[in-house]
Amino acid sequence: MIRYSSSPCAMTIAGSDSGGGAGIQADLATFAAYGVWGTAAVTAVTAQNPGGVRGSWALPPETVAAQIAAVSEAYQVGAFKTGMLADASVIRAVAAALPGGVPLVVDPVMVATSGTRLLARDALDVLVDDLLSRAAVVTPNLPEAGVLAGFPVRSMDGMRAAGAAVLAMGAAAVVVKGGHLEGAPADLFMDADGEVLLSGLRHPYAVHGTGCCFSAALAAGLALGMSPRDAFVRAKSFIEGAIAHAVPDLQGRRSVNPLWRCGRGGN
Template sequence: MIAACSVAGSDSGGGAGIQADLKTFLALEVWGLTVVTAVTAQNTREVRGTWVLPPEAVRAQIAAVADDFSIGAWKTGMLGNAPVIRAVAETLPEGAALVIDPVMVSTSGHRLLAEDAVRDLVELLVPRAAVVTPNLPEAEALAGMSVATVEEMAEAGRRILDLGARAVVVKGGHLSGGAAIDLLVDRDGTASLSGERYPYAVHGSGCCFSAALAAHLARGMPARRAFAAARAFIDEAIREAAGGPGPLRIVNPGGAFVRRPGNNLP
């Protein structure tokens, strides 16, 4: 059984976080495991409240799944605070691929990672990452620079690489105008993928992308191939979302999918 585990917050709206990760794992035919770090009250438009779980609850969940499954990849999303980050770092098994989606602030502006926890993320988890997947604001926070161009994306990626990660995907969805460009930076250089920029907002695209990346790594893909496969997956999910704001439509290679709320499954 190929398994991947999401260490992240619960999204009551089902469009991001643990729920989106599980849908992505299912679509890519990977057994999805979860470690819940926080509970949120949110929908596709806003986060109304967050409650971070005690670190001992996070440790216990990681230990439980690690004792019973062979986990090919882990991904982290919303971690909430420094004690949870330390709990994850202390309990996470060595060896499996780790994808870090450094969730800091929701699209609606709600803080999802305490400001004093960024240092712990950088020192304790980033050096263990197979891939880190920041959006532009997250890349700015991790790299300590402003990022507004593709060239600055590459420089930010190199700076994050210097923190110990084996690869970095800087997501360019926040760049103004033009195509939507994502840039992978690793020890061999850079690789970019671009696609259409759609004139509507979607909810959970960052979670789904990093979950897809983890699923492909769990299947044994090298990081560059996994990046291309995950980008193709999220492009289709955004294209099929049929406007927004709203959740993605998550599609698997065989054509099965989860439609947006209100639509009937075929």
Template sequence: MIAACSVAGSDSGGGAGIQADLKTFTALEVFGLTVITAVTAQNTREVRGTWMLPPEAVRAQMEAVADDFFIGAWKTGMLGNAANVRAVAEVLPEGAALVIDPVMVSTSGHRLLAEDAVRDLAELLIPRAAVVTPNIPEAEVLSRMRVETVEDMAEAGRRVLDLGARAVVVKGGHLSGGEAVDLLVDRDGEMRLSGERYPYSVHGSGCCFSAALTAYLARGMPARRAFAAAREFIDTAIREAAGGPGPVRIVNPGGTILRRR
């Protein structure tokens, strides 16, 4: 049985976080495991409240699933604070395939990662990552530079790569104009993928993309193939959102849409 584990926050609206990750894992026929780091009160429009779980709870959940499942890949999403970043780093198995979605701020502007946790994320987890998947604002924080063009995305990706990750995917959805460009940077160079830029925003696209990438890695794909497959998966999910601003609609490879009622 192929399993993947998401270490992230719970989204009461079901459109992002743990809930979106589980839907994505299911659509891609990977058994989903979860480690909940936080409980949030949110919907597709706003985060109304956040309650962090203590680091000992995060450790206990990770140890429980690691002791009973063969986990092909791990994903981190919302970790929230430095204590939880350190807890994940302590328990994560050596050599694990790790995707880091460096969730820092929600679309509605709610802070999801304490400022003092960014250094721990960069020093303790990013060097162990198979892939890091920042959006433009997150790439700016991690690379300490402004990102305004695709060339800037490449430079920011190289700077994050220098932190020790094996690959970095800088997501270009926050850039304006033209096609939407996502860029993978690894030790072999760059891989750019372009697609339609939809005239609306959706909730949960970053979680869905990184979860799809995690699922493909768990299934044995190399990073570049997983990037291309995850990009196709999220493009379909955004297109099927049918105008936004609601959640992405997760579609399995057979074409079945996992809709909310």
């Protein structure tokens, strides 16, 4: 009999994606693919599919905190990750509920690809002060990096400048994701010891949920005892496969496939 309490464990604190391609659903699938026991605190319920978000409802802060407390009492969580946090009250509740000394990956989810805002405008300062300042790794895409740094990020030089700005906020490491770059995409890892730049392939289709899957892979790596740098390298390889085997819906819109190594390729 498997004793999950003695297995590597990670926790995702994020919104639910009813279409299964992002959020809690993609995170838990990623944890499972890594061989990590996945736990979750749902921050919001969304009605969405790969075509967009039709509605979003945040849960009360005390409900989110109660989920974190219940899991922390029963499991030795090796890493936490945050995704959609909705508003400042939820961010404060999460920050207060998180135990100290456990690696935290912050995916600063602000706006859905469809344009739907997923973080209240007045919550940014709270996100920076309460979570980014204690993060082991922060994983902004280019638009998010621009919001955090306070200037547009459109080039590799801009990625480096934005990464330095996030490190100055207190994060131990940052991955600026370059999927929005012109030409071949590249992701930039930065910490106090320097940087690692890994390029990827540009596929002829958009994929829903890549940011959630990537940050969950980073958290799973940290839960397995990897350094942030090694976790980044493995997560980059993992997300490349999950994108290559993305799952199409009835309209051909694709979602990331964390189970691609489990014989469930989407193509």
